[in-house]
Amino acid sequence: MRDYIQDFVQMRDQINEDSTSIRIVNAGIMNSGKSSLFNSLLDRYEFTVRDARETVAIKPIEWQPGVFLIDTPGLEANKGDDAEANRAYQRANMIVFVHKLEAGELHQSEINAINRLKSLFDDPKFFWRHFCMVFTARESRSGFEQIVQKSLSDVQKECGYSDFKVFIVSNTDYAEGTDPDDPIPELVEESEIPAFRKFLQDNFEIWRKESIIIKKIKINQARESILSQLRIERDQIYRNIERKKEQIQDQQSYFLGRLRDVFESTDEAWREYDREDDELIEIGNELEELKDKHSREVF
Ligand SMILES: Nc1nc2c(ncn2[C@@H]2O[C@H](COP(=O)(O)OP(=O)(O)OP(=O)(O)O)[C@@H](O)[C@H]2O)c(=O)[nH]1
Numbered sequence: 564m565r566d567y568i569q570d571f572v573q574m575r576d577q578i579n580e581d582s583t584s585i586r587i588v589n590a591g592i593m594n595s596g597k598s599s600l601f602n603s604l605l606d607r608y609e610f611t612v613r614d615a616r617e618t619v620a621i622k623p624i625e626w627q628p629g630v631f632l633i634d635t636p637g638l639e640a641n642k643g644d645d646a647e648a649n650r651a652y653q654r655a656n657m658i659v660f661v662h663k664l665e666a667g668e669l670h671q672s673e674i675n676a677i678n679r680l681k682s683l684f685d686d687p688k689f690f691w692r693h694f695c696m697v698f699t700a701r702e703s704r705s706g707f708e709q710i711v712q713k714s715l716s717d718v719q720k721e722c723g724y725s726d727f728k729v730f731i732v733s734n735t736d737y738a739e740g741t742d743p744d745d746p747i748p749e750l751v752e753e754s755e756i757p758a759f760r761k762f763l764q765d766n767f768e769i770w771r772k773e774s775i776i777i778k779k780i781k782i783n784q785a786r787e788s789i790l791s792q793l794r795i796e797r798d799q800i801y802r803n804i805e806r807k808k809e810q811i812q813d814q815q816s817y818f819l820g821r822l823r824d825v826f827e828s829t830d831e832a833w834r835e836y837d838r839e840d841d842e843l844i845e846i847g848n849e850l851e852e853l854k855d856k857h858s859r860e861v862f
């Protein structure tokens with residue numbers, strides 16, 4: 564039998580841990596600038612950046628006390644569900660979907676990926692409240708507004724919502740603007756990284772409060788789920804006991820029947836024996852009489 568108490572303790576600890584930390588998780592196809600975006604937030608080179616498929620494992624880094632940035636590998640169009648990444652998205656306080664403007668509008672595979680992320684949540688409203696989009700490489704396209712507009716209208720059409728926060732950033736401008744040898748504050752501002760960072764920071768308090776409510780709901784859900792499994796197991800045990808009882812009763816009545824048969828046939832044998840006994844006495848008597856008669860006749 565499973566150790567349900569152990570399961571519950573594990574679930575409760577996980578929920579408690581979730582409620583005490585804030586997790587910001589990025590998502591997007593490979594090479595979209597996910598790791599670069601988180602490095603910009605951190606103001607340091609923490610996540611490896613390369614112009615090829617680079618991030619292969621989920622990597623959390625503490626950005627501020629209790630606030631984690633979780634860098635994920637690129638979503639692949641034809642890849643099946645990745646359990647680890649899915650768990651990270653389900654536990655996220657904010658999912659940051661990253662798209663690089665150099666690639667033009669959102670690709671169908673990215674729209675599908677957003678729908679897949681949405682399907683990880685029971686409540687679509689909850690999902691959209693914890694979703695935002697960041698377009699990177701702002702400096703690479705002069706007409707980026709149209710690309711963003713078209714992308715958002717596609718998301719609206721295919722995913723059913725587009726009223727989430729959108730940032731159009733440049734990681735390269737930010738890096739250039741924050742060069743300690745030659746800082747360019749205007750370039751930093753233009754990169755929209757500070758605005759994105761402020762948006763996240765402004766939400767910390769809200770997410771912390773929300774986490775307390777979610778924690779209560781989740782602990783209740785965990786309790787209910789463990790209880791319902793326990794009830795199922797208890798009913799199964801009762802059914803097994805009933806089945807065993809029936810089997811024992813069947814066996815008992817079978818043996819009692821057999822015993823009755825044996826007793827009856829023994830009684831019959833005794834009666835037969837008694838009858839034979841009477842006959843024997845009779846024959847004995849007859850013999851004695853004959854013997855008497857015979858001896859009288861002879862002498
Ligand atoms: N021009 C420009 N290039 C960028 C920007 N952000 C990222 N890049 C470049 O895009 C390439 C990929 O960046 P990454 O941050 O590694 O992208 P990723 O999404 O983490 O990639 P994977 O980990 O492979 O999924 C690198 O060459 C970056 O320098 C940006 O804002 N502007």
Ligand SMILES: [Mg+2]
Nearest residue numbers: 597598617618
């Ligand atoms: Mg990466």
